[in-house]
Amino acid sequence: MSGGLLSVKIRFMRVSDVPAIVKIQEAVTRRKVSREFGRKVRNFVKKGGGLSLVAEVGGEVAGYIIGDIKTWGFGVEESGWVEMVGVRPGSMGHGVGKKLGGELLKNFHAKGISSIHTTARWDWGDMLAFFKSLGFELSEFINLEKNPRR
Ligand SMILES: CC(C)(COP(=O)(O)OP(=O)(O)OC[C@H]1O[C@@H](n2cnc3c(N)ncnc32)[C@H](O)[C@@H]1OP(=O)(O)O)[C@@H](O)C(=O)NCCC(=O)NCCS
Numbered sequence: 001m002s003g004g005l006l007s008v009k010i011r012f013m014r015v016s017d018v019p020a021i022v023k024i025q026e027a028v029t030r031r032k033v034s035r036e037f038g039r040k041v042r043n044f045v046k047k048g049g050g051l052s053l054v055a056e057v058g059g060e061v062a063g064y065i066i067g068d069i070k071t072w073g074f075g076v077e078e079s080g081w082v083e084m085v086g087v088r089p090g091s092m093g094h095g096v097g098k099k100l101g102g103e104l105l106k107n108f109h110a111k112g113i114s115s116i117h118t119t120a121r122w123d124w125g126d127m128l129a130f131f132k133s134l135g136f137e138l139s140e141f142i143n144l145e146k147n148p149r150r
Contacts, residue, residue: 006057006094010103013045013052013064020061021054024086041066044083050107051080055087055096063087065100069113074141080108082118085130101134119143 013021018038025033044052044066051067065085071078082104087096108116117139120127 006062006091006096008062008094008096008099009056010053010099011056012050013041013054013066015042015045017054017061017064018042018045021064021086024061024064024088027089028086041084044068049111051104053100053103053107055091055100057091057096062091063096063100065097065104067104067108069108069111076115078113078115080111080113080116082116082131085127097130098133101130105134117141 018041021041022033022038025037041052041064047068049069051069053065054061055063057063063086066083068081068083069078070076070081073079073081082101085097085100087100105116116136118131118136120131122128
């Protein structure tokens with residue numbers, strides 16, 4: 001799957017990257033994203049901690065990944081979470097996502113975080129294959145949802 005033909009540079013995300021990240025998100029979801037998305041990304045960048053990364057290809061932001069650390073979330077003392085990830089369509093399948101994911105996992109490990117989680121829709125085959133390629137497996141948690149209208 002990963003062509004690995006592109007020269008990819010991974011670096012910490014900056015606030016000035018947010019418009020490029022919004023563009024990637026709009027391209028992968030094929031719809032306009034709310035202003036709240038940009039605000040959320042900006043807040044992660046400002047939080048620091050080396051868990052918000054971008055991949056540059058040819059000097060342009062081609063992908064991003066955002067991680068977060070939760071303390072006492074779901075009964076786990078400290079856990080890492082992959083919150084968001086996206087690669088622009090033209091750069092998909094060339095190892096950009098895998099480099100971003102690998103770097104984020106390294107940064108989690110450097111912080112002593114050994115329990116790393118994420119969540120994906122069951123019908124997002126590419127996402128599931130992507131996380132599987134990074135070593136993610138089915139967790140011992142299950143997701144529950146309550147629809148207030150039901
Ligand atoms: C999933 C995603 C992050 C992967 O990034 P990428 O740079 O394209 O992936 P890579 O080239 O690094 O591939 C890494 C692994 O992911 C898997 N993968 C990636 N895209 C895939 C696809 N379309 N189908 C199946 N597997 C896929 C491969 O198994 C690959 O493993 P390998 O290296 O062992 O072959 C990226 O394709 C993406 O952003 N997709 C859009 C996701 C989306 O629709 N999001 C909307 C909701 S937010």
